[in-house]
Amino acid sequence: MQPTDDGALLRRYVENHSDEAFAALVTRHINLVYSVALRQVGNPHAAEEVTQAVFIILAKKAVHLQHYQALSSWLFQATRLTASNFIRSETRRHRREEEAYMQSVLDEAGTEVWPRIAPLLDAAVAALREKDRQAIVLRFYEGRNLREVGLALGTSEDAAEKRVNRTLEKLRKFFTKRGVSSTTAIIAGTISAHSVQAAPVGLTKTVTAVAIVKGLTATVSTLSLVKGTLNIMTYAKLKLAIGITAGILLAGGAATVAISQTNGNDRLTTQEIFKQSQDAYASLSSYSDEGKTVATLNDMTLITTFTIKLARPNFYRIEWQQPVHSFYTNQGVVWSAGKGDFMVMGDRGAQNQGNRESALSSATGISGSAAATIPGTFFKMKWGNQLGAAASSETRRADEKVGEVVCYVLTSESKGRTRTLWIGKKDFLIHQVRTVTSAEAMEAALDQAAKVTGVHPQITPQGITSTETHMNIVVNKTYLPADFER
Numbered sequence: 001m002q003p004t005d006d007g008a009l010l011r012r013y014v015e016n017h018s019d020e021a022f023a024a025l026v027t028r029h030i031n032l033v034y035s036v037a038l039r040q041v042g043n044p045h046a047a048e049e050v051t052q053a054v055f056i057i058l059a060k061k062a063v064h065l066q067h068y069q070a071l072s073s074w075l076f077q078a079t080r081l082t083a084s085n086f087i088r089s090e091t092r093r094h095r096r097e098e099e100a101y102m103q104s105v106l107d108e109a110g111t112e113v114w115p116r117i118a119p120l121l122d123a124a125v126a127a128l129r130e131k132d133r134q135a136i137v138l139r140f141y142e143g144r145n146l147r148e149v150g151l152a153l154g155t156s157e158d159a160a161e162k163r164v165n166r167t168l169e170k171l172r173k174f175f176t177k178r179g180v181s182s183t184t185a186i187i188a189g190t191i192s193a194h195s196v197q198a199a200p201v202g203l204t205k206t207v208t209a210v211a212i213v214k215g216l217t218a219t220v221s222t223l224s225l226v227k228g229t230l231n232i233m234t235y236a237k238l239k240l241a242i243g244i245t246a247g248i249l250l251a252g253g254a255a256t257v258a259i260s261q262t263n264g265n266d267r268l269t270t271q272e273i274f275k276q277s278q279d280a281y282a283s284l285s286s287y288s289d290e291g292k293t294v295a296t297l298n299d300m301t302l303i304t305t306f307t308i309k310l311a312r313p314n315f316y317r318i319e320w321q322q323p324v325h326s327f328y329t330n331q332g333v334v335w336s337a338g339k340g341d342f343m344v345m346g347d348r349g350a351q352n353q354g355n356r357e358s359a360l361s362s363a364t365g366i367s368g369s370a371a372a373t374i375p376g377t378f379f380k381m382k383w384g385n386q387l388g389a390a391a392s393s394e395t396r397r398a399d400e401k402v403g404e405v406v407c408y409v410l411t412s413e414s415k416g417r418t419r420t421l422w423i424g425k426k427d428f429l430i431h432q433v434r435t436v437t438s439a440e441a442m443e444a445a446l447d448q449a450a451k452v453t454g455v456h457p458q459i460t461p462q463g464i465t466s467t468e469t470h471m472n473i474v475v476n477k478t479y480l481p482a483d484f485e486r
Contacts (some may be wrong), residue, residue: 006071014063022062023208025071026055030207032072032141033079034199039122040083048203050083053225055211056218057082060230070152072142073134080126082229114194116180117187121195124174132167139164140191270394273408273423278387280428281378286311289473293368295466304368308470309484310378314338314356317484318375320367334363334371337484344486357381369468373433386421386430394421402431403471416441427473434467 006028012021030051037050057078058065065074117124125136131153138144138152139160150160168184175182182190210218218226268276281287286309293304306320317335334343334353341359342350345366353359361383363371376384394410400422401407407422416438422431439462 007069010062010065010071013059019208022059022211023204025058026208026211027204029072029075030055030199030204031196032137033075034203035196036076036079036122037083038197039118040080041086044200046086048200049219049222049225050079050086051199051203052207052210052218052222053082053086053229054079055207056222056226057230059211060226069154070134070138073130073137076122076133076137076141077126078229080122082225085229086225113180113182113186113190117175117182117190118194120175120178120180121191124171127174128167128170132163132170135160135163136167136171136191140188141195143192268408270396270410273396273410273428274387274394277423277428277430278380281387282380284312284378284475286477286479287374287378287473287475288477289374289470291370291468291470293370293466293468295368295464297462297464302368304370306367306370308370308374309479310375311479311484314379315479315481315484316356316360316375316379317486318360318363318367318371320363320370322368330366332363332366333486334359334367335484335486337481342486350486357383360384369433369466373468374430374470377430386433399425402469405431407431416444427475429473429475430470431473432467432469434465436465437463439463 006025009021009025012018013025033054034047034051037054038044038047041047041050054075058075065071125133128136134153135149138149139146144152146160146164147157149164150157153160153163155163165184168188171187172182172184175187210222288307288309290305290307292306295302295304302322304320304322306318309315309317314336315338317333317337319333320331322330330345332343332345334341336342336356336359341353341356343353343359343363344350353362356379360371360375360381364384372384373386375381376388377386380388382388394412397409397411397420399406400409402422402424405427406425408425409420409422411418411420413419418434418436420432420434422433423429424431442462442464
């Protein structure tokens with residue numbers, strides 16, 4: 001069947017450097033890629049460039065995809081991402097232009113539905129969960145029968161049919177909310193008839209020739225598009241996972257499974273350690289540090305460096321940097337100097353966040369949690385306060401050093417998440433926090449996020465480890481309001 005053929009062709013390309021195998025993949029999928037690209041960028045020439053970039057990306061990532069069971073779904077997502085990257089970098093198109101263009105060129109057959117859902121279709125499919133999206137792309141974009149869909153998804157034909165029907169209902173609701181009323185049967189027939197159209201004559205040959213050499217002969221603009229998209233793929237996936245992990249930790253409440261213990265060298269209970277730590281932060285007039293968060297997801301690592309400066313009653317400044325690739329660093333700052341709460345990301349101007357909680361919450365995920373852990377504890381906020389959970393939920397482990405600081409080590413576990421705190425034995429301040437989140441907990445968090453936002457984040461749930469370390473801590477230094485201004 002074709003799902004197996006895709007994997008076999010990729011393996012032939014990877015293992016034997018078979019140009020014929022790659023050419024077969026391009027021929028098989030180019031119409032799908034070109035059609036999705038055209039709907040996003042609204043311009044045939046731009047769609048060709050996006051298509052070229054997608055197959056270069058496929059060539060570069062083929063070694064990681066040779067066992068993937070639904071290559072067409074991966075190509076759909078890669079095309080969406082590349083097209084979005086193109087639109088951002090070129091600033092050529094927005095939604096009204098896409099819709100006007102599509103209405104002018106689409107086949108008149110089925111005009112009552114297709115021109116109205118065409119501008120919405122790919123966003124609707126992209127918002128689906130991975131398995132649902134695979135089912136729709138395989139069934140209607142590629143025209144596979146239900147048995148083939150089931151084979152690709154590792155389920156039976158009956159199970160595939162149920163998934164397709166449920167997903168069509170999700171699409172119907174998506175379109176209805178946006179003013180397009182229809183039935184699942186009409187939507188299914190319309191997508192089958194119109195979602196994929198023939199790519200321009202000669203594009204297959206051009207794409208194959210450039211992609212099999214991984215873009216060596218591509219134009220500068222295409223290579224820039226490829227490089228940017230590859231980096232966005234890696235960065236966006238890990239960044240989203242970090243943000244979700246931060247949310248899990250901050251919103252998850254107190255853990256409940258562990259019981260406090262004591263160390264043989266002293267008799268402080270976890271409750272007493274937490275109380276002394278709470279008192280230590282409450283006694284501070286100011287706090288500053290430098291640190292970094294190292295987050296890992298399989299073979300991906302994102303390092304965020306940060307500086308934190310806090311003072312009472314409501315002064316704060318947290319800066320962070322995340323090197324995404326050799327030519328781009330994501331950086332930002334959130335602050336209050338007593339005249340409002342602001343955040344700046346990259347080249348954008350200062351955005352008023354309304355209040356301290358909103359500002360620090362908005363910056364939490366993108367700062368590698370730097371805007372949450374210490375500020376939340378210092379200001380004794382409802383979220384981010386690492387000492388806010390019940391101390392009885394913490395297990396006492398053997399003491400360890402963070403740098404040169406000897407620390408109590410307290411660990412709690414709950415619902416697939418393990419949190420470990422390193423609290424200094426002399427200063428009772430937090431020197432390190434590690435959060436390990438299982439794949440199951442990640443999936444549950446994604447499901448919860450989807451219920452709130454209506455959009456399921458497009459990452460494959462995997463375990464993630466995030467370690468946040470605080471160094472060069474200075475307390476009770478005298479600051480002026482100007483010290484916190486941007």
